[in-house]
Amino acid sequence: MTPPAASAATPEGWRTWVAGARPRTLPAAVVPVLVGTAAATGVIDVIPWRAAAAGVVALALQIGTNFANDYSDGVRGTDDPGRRTGPVRLVGWGLKAPGAVKRAALLCFATAALAGVALAIAVGPELLVVGAAAIAAGWFYTGGSHPYGYYGFGELFVFVFFGVVATVGSTYAQTESLTALALVASVPVGLLATALLVVNNLRDIPGDTHAGKRTLAVRLGDVRTRWLYVGMLVAAFACIPLLAGGFGRPAAAAALVGVVVARQPVLRVLEGAEGAALVLVLSLTGRVQLVTGLLLAGGLWLSA
Secondary structure (H helix, E strand, C coil): CCCCHHHCCCCCCHHHHHHHCCHHHCHHHHHHHHHHHHHHECCECCCHHHHHHHHHHHHHHHHHHHHHHHHHHHHHCCCCCCCCCCCCCCCCCCCCCHHHHHHHHHHHHHHHHHHHHHHHHHHCCHHHHHHHHHHHHHHHCCCCCCCHHHHCCHHHHHHHHHHHHHHHHHHHHHHCCCCHHHHHHHHHHHHHHHHHHHHHHHHCHHHHHHHCCCCHHHHHCHHHHHHHHHHHHHHHHHHHHHHHHHCCCHHHHHHHHHHHHHHHHHHHHHCCCCCCHHHHHHHHHHHHHHHHHHHHHHHHHHCC
16 A cells, blocks of 8 residues: 555655654644643742643643544545545555554553653542543544544544643643633633644545545535634634733733734635645644744743
8 A cells, every 4th residue: 555646755764653643733732731831820830840741641642642543544444545635644554554553542642641640649630530531532533433533523522622621731730720711721722723623624525525434524514614714713813812801911912923823824725725735734723823822821921
């Protein structure tokens, strides 16, 4: 089995695993931890090791979910190389054995669990429940007999776990309490993370339709999915003045600079970018999330 022609420069060796981890999606793991930790400043003195452990949990969950998705879609035959563009598929393209990819996913989930246990010992057993739910959600996104990602619930999973749970959880790991600031801050974080999945699924509408994968993008169709993507970015930036003004954190308004970065991917989506052209939009969306998240976290911290 050979990869699509559009991906002729297929990585080899350890670079194959790096590509399979889908680096473009990793801002979705880093940003909520940074924002959630910054939201804790001014309440208590931040405990560095807890922030680091939360970062390990988020990154390991993201990479583990990516490998689990690769494994499950690959063994189902959803990642047919003749109909797919975009990031490397390890199993679907025949680059790695299914068992090896499954073990990689489980290793990442185990890493997340170990870091989560350390946090639970310091903070409370409630984090074990949250962590177990996150791992289960990552696996059953495309795994199991009834993967919820195949029924249009993937975006909800991303918003909840890589928006609300990761952001609020990172604050909770520091303060050991729930705060309104963290909850509101989790909304733009979650919307930007979900926008990554929306544009990914927009690109995959033809292949997913053929494979019977009823993602939200497949259900909405091409045009409405494009407007969903734009709407998520608009809504994310609309939340920032509320954070800056409503919680006495004016420097958080610096995150509005992300609007400038968002202009290019929004225009490309509205102009009808398809297939391989949406791979660039995915990368640009990750940049929007990273720039906006860094500025938001920095603003929250400076204003504390």
